Amino acid sequence: MNITINLFATLRKDRFDSARQEYPSGTNVRHVLSILLIPESEAAIIFVNGRHAEPDSELRDGDALSIFPPIGGG
Amino acid sequence: MDKILRIDMGADGGPKINVTDLGGYAGFGGRAMTTAIVSREVPPLCHPLGAENKLVIAPGMLSGTIAAMSGRLSIGCKSPLTGGIKESNSGGQAAQVLGRLGYAAIVLEGKPKSEDLYKVFINKEGVKIVVDNGLKMLPNYDLVDKMKAEFGDKISCISIGPAGEMKMNVASIACTDIELRPTRHAGRGGVGAVMGSKGVKVIVLDDTGVSMRPPKDVEKFRDANKRFVDGLMKHPVTGQALPAYGTNVLTNILSEAGGYPTYNFKQGRFTGASKISGETLAELETKRGGMPTHGCHRGCVIRCSGVFNDKDGHYLTKQPEYETVWAHGGNCGIDDMDAIAQLDFMDDNFGVDTIEMGATIGVAMDAGIAKFGDAQAAINLVKEVGKGSDLGRILGGGAAVTGKIFGVERVPVVKGQAMPAYDPRAVKGVGVTYATSPMGADHTAGYAVATNILKVGGYVDPLTAEGQIELSRNLQIATAAVDSTGMCIFIAFAILDQADTFQALLDLISAFYGINLTGDGVVELGKKVLSMERDFNARAGFTAQQDRLPRYFTNEFLPPHNVNFDVKDEDLDKVFNW
Numbered sequence: 001m002n003i004t005i006n007l008f009a010t011l012r013k014d015r016f017d018s019a020r021q022e023y024p025s026g027t028n029v030r031h032v033l034s035i036l037l038i039p040e041s042e043a044a045i046i047f048v049n050g051r052h053a054e055p056d057s058e059l060r061d062g063d064a065l066s067i068f069p070p071i072g073g074g
Numbered sequence: 075m076d077k078i079l080r081i082d083m084g085a086d087g088g089p090k091i092n093v094t095d096l097g098g099y100a101g102f103g104g105r106a107m108t109t110a111i112v113s114r115e116v117p118p119l120c121h122p123l124g125a126e127n128k129l130v131i132a133p134g135m136l137s138g139t140i141a142a143m144s145g146r147l148s149i150g151c152k153s154p155l156t157g158g159i160k161e162s163n164s165g166g167q168a169a170q171v172l173g174r175l176g177y178a179a180i181v182l183e184g185k186p187k188s189e190d191l192y193k194v195f196i197n198k199e200g201v202k203i204v205v206d207n208g209l210k211m212l213p214n215y216d217l218v219d220k221m222k223a224e225f226g227d228k229i230s231c232i233s234i235g236p237a238g239e240m241k242m243n244v245a246s247i248a249c250t251d252i253e254l255r256p257t258r259h260a261g262r263g264g265v266g267a268v269m270g271s272k273g274v275k276v277i278v279l280d281d282t283g284v285s286m287r288p289p290k291d292v293e294k295f296r297d298a299n300k301r302f303v304d305g306l307m308k309h310p311v312t313g314q315a316l317p318a319y320g321t322n323v324l325t326n327i328l329s330e331a332g333g334y335p336t337y338n339f340k341q342g343r344f345t346g347a348s349k350i351s352g353e354t355l356a357e358l359e360t361k362r363g364g365m366p367t368h369g370c371h372r373g374c375v376i377r378c379s380g381v382f383n384d385k386d387g388h389y390l391t392k393q394p395e396y397e398t399v400w401a402h403g404g405n406c407g408i409d410d411m412d413a414i415a416q417l418d419f420m421d422d423n424f425g426v427d428t429i430e431m432g433a434t435i436g437v438a439m440d441a442g443i444a445k446f447g448d449a450q451a452a453i454n455l456v457k458e459v460g461k462g463s464d465l466g467r468i469l470g471g472g473a474a475v476t477g478k479i480f481g482v483e484r485v486p487v488v489k490g491q492a493m494p495a496y497d498p499r500a501v502k503g504v505g506v507t508y509a510t511s512p513m514g515a516d517h518t519a520g521y522a523v524a525t526n527i528l529k530v531g532g533y534v535d536p537l538t539a540e541g542q543i544e545l546s547r548n549l550q551i552a553t554a555a556v557d558s559t560g561m562c563i564f565i566a567f568a569i570l571d572q573a574d575t576f577q578a579l580l581d582l583i584s585a586f587y588g589i590n591l592t593g594d595g596v597v598e599l600g601k602k603v604l605s606m607e608r609d610f611n612a613r614a615g616f617t618a619q620q621d622r623l624p625r626y627f628t629n630e631f632l633p634p635h636n637v638n639f640d641v642k643d644e645d646l647d648k649v650f651n652w
Contacts (some may be wrong), residue, residue, distance in 0.1 A: 006330070008323075008326050009319055009323060009352075010315075010318070045327065045527075045529055050330060050331055050343070050635065051537070051635075052529075052533070052535070066330045069314075069315065070314075070315060071311060071319070071323045071327065072311035072312075072316060072323075072324075072524065072528050072530060072564070072567045073320070073322065073352075073396045074396065074397075074517060074521055074523065074564070
């Protein structure tokens, strides 16, 4: 299945801003993190299609997965 | 900080200076001080621009000490924008300098009998106030240059631009930063108009020859400050993300979360977000020889600001904040970073609130005055405000006034004050804060975005009504207390997550004043401040009906999540039940 992955802030370093990648069906967020070598502690905020998700969240074909390190502002 | 400076601008024979001891205001600082003086001394039914209103300028409890992050200044009055009590908060050097000069508050009172414009100079010798009509209608940058030429470069300035002199609802009060640039503003609520109504253009502070405020227990204070700084450096938000990307790091995440108000609060996601994001901004600043990391006052260790240079590598403005980038950017459909930076400079120079100004232009675009996405048109509209043309005076009245005059239904205000950069339908906790804060729509009054979106201080789902009342209540209480200490609100990211950093803050205050402040004491302080503010507003005529969002946030659903604001009215009325 096709997943669009968006990375932000420090997570872009040595990786990418946005990419479409193929994964086997049944893949969860944790698996994607491990492929991208992102420690779970750095993936502080995870969205799937604009809704908060967890490492255990299962992905579906066409999902947009966005991963942020700890950030703040205001 | 054992005295209060009062200047009666309406006294017979010209302004009269009176320095008193703290009296019944001993122990207050920052927002607690401005709120206490305004709520006790200003008749709630007075006209905000009349003789009975007072402008109160107060450093926080720890301002002027060596405590890190303690440089926030509170400015209070009855607001011409909301008609209620106002505390507007600014960074820059002024709070530290004022604290070291020994003033717990400056109170501008009365109304001048002439059209003269005054300049106030304060140093260790005392206070002088003189007429200087040559300053009339000077923008803030030119004004500060003039003050430097007259008083040297060891000064700090608190000033108004043309908007304040014209008594516009959008008028801010500028505070200079470390480089003596008028980039930090008490923006919200039209405080600049109140300073203009008192006939005061600038307050120049010079702390030459004065020392840091001494704590009661020097050793304990130093130790607490070290633990406090260590805690801030250890937390990934205050130690890494804010210094690297500044507040504008939020653009991408809010757009991603579907809570980024776009085209005057019609959509929750902006296609141009990445072009104006914190990541892009930091890269651009570095490329042009600006700075992505910069503190607004000495003693700041987070350093969330930066310096923005133009295409030729010349200074244009400080790093525009997230709220500014949103207000002048996404909210108006504009994704041109240079145009947004130009607008940021113009706002600082004319002395207007970037949030209110951007939101007003969004409303004007909805009315067809300009097209969404037209950056040059937005720049031209702000020029009109600076000139004070008829159109400029209307826009200078703020979003609510502009919406009424041009017949726009969709006007994102509460108590007459424009909402900032989070749609209350998709970030419901901050929606509760917008609705109920005594300040009008104000994200800083109870920053539920932290818990709704950023997962700081726990997590409450932003898209459901459940848990938002309690979240906003607790944050509003904590914020009212933090705003009284002089601490930058960004310390909250660390103290919400790290108990030892919160304890270090308590120890700082305890060691300084020789008291034993506990977490319960902080909560009591926050409740006391909010109660005074609510009481003032009630006496000014505010009822539960003012603690509501405009109706369209209930009736119109926001894409992409197609959500409305569904927190019940009866629940909003429970926020302050303690």
